[in-house]
Amino acid sequence: QVQLQESGPGLVKPSETLSLTCTVSGGSVSIGTYYWSWIRQPPGKGLEWIGYIYYSGSTNYSPSLKSRVTISVDTSKNQFSLKLSSVTTADTAVYYCARVYYGSGSYLIDYWGQGTLVTVSS
Amino acid sequence: DIQMTQSPSSLSASVGDRVTITCRASQTISSYLNWYQQKPGKAPKLLIYATSSLQSGVPSRFSGSGSVTDFTLTINSLQPEDFATYYCQQSYSTPPELTFGGGTKVEIK
Numbered sequence: 001q002v003q004l005q006e007s008g009p010g011l012v013k014p015s016e017t018l019s020l021t022c023t024v025s026g027g028s029v030s031i032g033t034y035y036w037s038w039i040r041q042p043p044g045k046g047l048e049w050i051g052y053i054y055y056s057g058s059t060n061y062s063p064s065l066k067s068r069v070t071i072s073v074d075t076s077k078n079q080f081s082l083k084l085s086s087v088t089t090a091d092t093a094v095y096y097c098a099r100v101y102y103g104s105g106s107y108l109i110d111y112w113g114q115g116t117l118v119t120v121s122s
Numbered sequence: 123d124i125q126m127t128q129s130p131s132s133l134s135a136s137v138g139d140r141v142t143i144t145c146r147a148s149q150t151i152s153s154y155l156n157w158y159q160q161k162p163g164k165a166p167k168l169l170i171y172a173t174s175s176l177q178s179g180v181p182s183r184f185s186g187s188g189s190v191t192d193f194t195l196t197i198n199s200l201q202p203e204d205f206a207t208y209y210c211q212q213s214y215s216t217p218p219e220l221t222f223g224g225g226t227k228v229e230i231k
Contacts, residue, residue, distance in 0.1 A: 037220065046223075047160075047222040048168065049221060049222060103142065106153070108172075108211075108218060114165060
């Protein structure tokens with residue numbers, strides 16, 4: 001059973017960089033069938049896709065966040081990470097890491113982490 | 123960018139009711155449409171993928187249909203555990219962008 005676990009600071013100051021890591025267990029980030037993604041959800045609001053990375057290191061980011069986002073992968077640790085720069089209070093959200101699978105004609109998210117709340121505040 | 127619009131944003135229904143949620147894409151997305159269920163404080167759960175395929179373990183009262191730009195999630199005979207928020211998600215573009223709809227909250231009448 002694949003499990004994903006987010007880790008990182010729960011409080012970040014405005015203008016600083018938010019950094020989170022997702023540790024994958026029960027599966028490998030190096031398997032080519034999957035992409036590894038970050039998704040966020042502001043309190044009381046809907047889901048927003050941030051971006052994803054392939055094991056090779058290729059990435060794709062949401063156009064609205066592209067200028068501030070970096071996603072990287074560490075295959076030796078079976079982890080992938082998110083950096084979001086120049087944060088504001090609008091970046092306060094629950095951040096989820098997730099596995100994206102391409103199969104049966106769709107890119108679908110089949111496994112999610114439990115989510116971690118990151119608050120941007122001075 | 124492809125935009126996804128869900129309607130209604132919320133609805134009230136009773137146990138046993140049939141519920142229909144719609145999702146409209148701003149341009150064609152073929153059948154690249156998935157549905158998720160989210161309960162408070164929990165991560166979303168995949169229900170339907172590729173418009174109409176039921177994810178393993180999901181009850182058969184859930185079904186999906188549609189094509190091109192208009193899609194529907196139907197819940198037949200609503201159960202107490204189905205009260206939740208539902209999201210559609212597209213992945214049509216190349217490379218794919220995983221755009222979500224705004225969500226539909228299903229509440230108890």
